Amino acid sequence: MSDYDVAVVGAGPAGSAAALALARRGVRVALLDRESLPRYKTCGGGVVYRAVRMAGLDLSSVIERSCHRAVLYLHDVGLRFAVRRERPLLNMTMRDRLDLFLVEAAVRAGAKLLAPCRVRELVQDGARIRLGLDRGALHADFVIAADGAIGDVTRLAGWRDDRRAIPALEYEVPVDDATLSRFAQEPRFDVGTVPHGYAWVFPKAAHLSVGVLSSRRGEGARDLHDRVAAYLALTGITARGEAQRHGYVIPVRRRSGSLVRGRVLAVGDAAGLADPLTAEGISFAIESGRIAGEALACGTGDPEVVRTLYHAGLGREVLPQLRAARWLAALLYDWPAARRWVFRRYGQLVTEAIADAFLGGGPGYRRIPRRVLRRLARQSD
Numbered sequence: 001m002s003d004y005d006v007a008v009v010g011a012g013p014a015g016s017a018a019a020l021a022l023a024r025r026g027v028r029v030a031l032l033d034r035e036s037l038p039r040y041k042t043c044g045g046g047v048v049y050r051a052v053r054m055a056g057l058d059l060s061s062v063i064e065r066s067c068h069r070a071v072l073y074l075h076d077v078g079l080r081f082a083v084r085r086e087r088p089l090l091n092m093t094m095r096d097r098l099d100l101f102l103v104e105a106a107v108r109a110g111a112k113l114l115a116p117c118r119v120r121e122l123v124q125d126g127a128r129i130r131l132g133l134d135r136g137a138l139h140a141d142f143v144i145a146a147d148g149a150i151g152d153v154t155r156l157a158g159w160r161d162d163r164r165a166i167p168a169l170e171y172e173v174p175v176d177d178a179t180l181s182r183f184a185q186e187p188r189f190d191v192g193t194v195p196h197g198y199a200w201v202f203p204k205a206a207h208l209s210v211g212v213l214s215s216r217r218g219e220g221a222r223d224l225h226d227r228v229a230a231y232l233a234l235t236g237i238t239a240r241g242e243a244q245r246h247g248y249v250i251p252v253r254r255r256s257g258s259l260v261r262g263r264v265l266a267v268g269d270a271a272g273l274a275d276p277l278t279a280e281g282i283s284f285a286i287e288s289g290r291i292a293g294e295a296l297a298c299g300t301g302d303p304e305v306v307r308t309l310y311h312a313g314l315g316r317e318v319l320p321q322l323r324a325a326r327w328l329a330a331l332l333y334d335w336p337a338a339r340r341w342v343f344r345r346y347g348q349l350v351t352e353a354i355a356d357a358f359l360g361g362g363p364g365y366r367r368i369p370r371r372v373l374r375r376l377a378r379q380s381d
Contacts, residue, residue, distance in 0.1 A: 007140035014268025014285035015146030016102035021293025023109035033115040041095035042246035050360025051283035064205035075192030081351040122156035163272035164253035168213035169224040324365035
C-alpha cells in the first residue's frame, strides 16, 4: 500500500496539468492511467493556441504542423470567412505523442506515474481516501478525477452524470501530396453540412483528419458515417489507402452543482468542460487541471478551502468563456434563421472573435458586442 498527498486518475492533458502543478509545489502526487503510455487517443488533434498558452510548456517537439490561418464556411448562406493571426491558431498533433510529452513533464517535476493501473474502488477511510486498484491499493488525502468522458472515478465518488455529451466521428485519411498540400496551411470548419453540428479538415504531417460532430445526442453512428462520406465528396478528398475511423463522445455541458465531492475534484472532460462551440477539450482540460492542482497545493488540506479555491479559479478563468461559447453554439447549430441574419451582418466580426478565443489570453468569445447577442436573442424567438 502506497501513500500520497494526491492521486490523479487519468493521464490526459487535465491529469498531467494537475500532476505538474502539484509536483512543482512539492506535493506527493501519483498519476494513474488505465493504459500503458503512449496509447492512442481518438481526437481531431487540432490544439488551439490557448491550450499551448495554458500548458506553459514548449510543445514544438510534438507539433506536426502550425496553422496561422483558418476558414469557416456557412453553406446555407454561401458565405466564407477567413482569419489569420501572428500566433498559430491551430497546432496539429497526434494525441499519443502530446499526452506522453505532458506526462513526462509531470514525472520530471516529481510525479509518480502508475500505468497501466485501473481504479476499481474509491472508499473514504477517515480523513483519507483508499483507492482499490487492479494491482493493489493506495491512500491519498485527495483525488482528482481526470479520466475523461467515460471514466469511472466520478461514478465511484457518487456524482450523478448529467453532463451533455455529443457524438463525433473522425477519419484519419491518407491522401496524395497534392491533396495534402491543398489543405496544409488552412484548416477548415464547415457549418451547414451536418444538422446541428459542423465538419472539419485538419492537416497533419502525412494525412488529413476529417470529421463531423453533432450537437444532438440522437445522431447515430450510421448517420455520422454518411455525413463524413458526403463531406469527403464535397471537399474533393479521396483516400489513398484505408482510412482509420474513430467515434467518440465529448461532454460539452458541465456537471451541475459542485465539481468537488468531499475530497474528490473533477476536471476536464470528467467535469464536462469542453468548449460547447467547437467541442475542443484540451485547453480547458489543461486549465482546470492546473487550477485544481493549485487549489490543492494552497488549500492547507481543508476540503472546504480547496472547494472554494477551485470554484473561484474556474469562475475566473474557464466558466465565463464556456457561457459565451454556449450562446455561439446555439447560434451556429440550433437557430438557423438567427445564424443567417447574424453572419450576413456580423460574420467576420464573429469569426474574428472565435479566432481570438482560439488564441486565449483575452476576451475571446466575450468580444462579441452585446448588441449582437441581444439581436440574436430576438431573432431566435
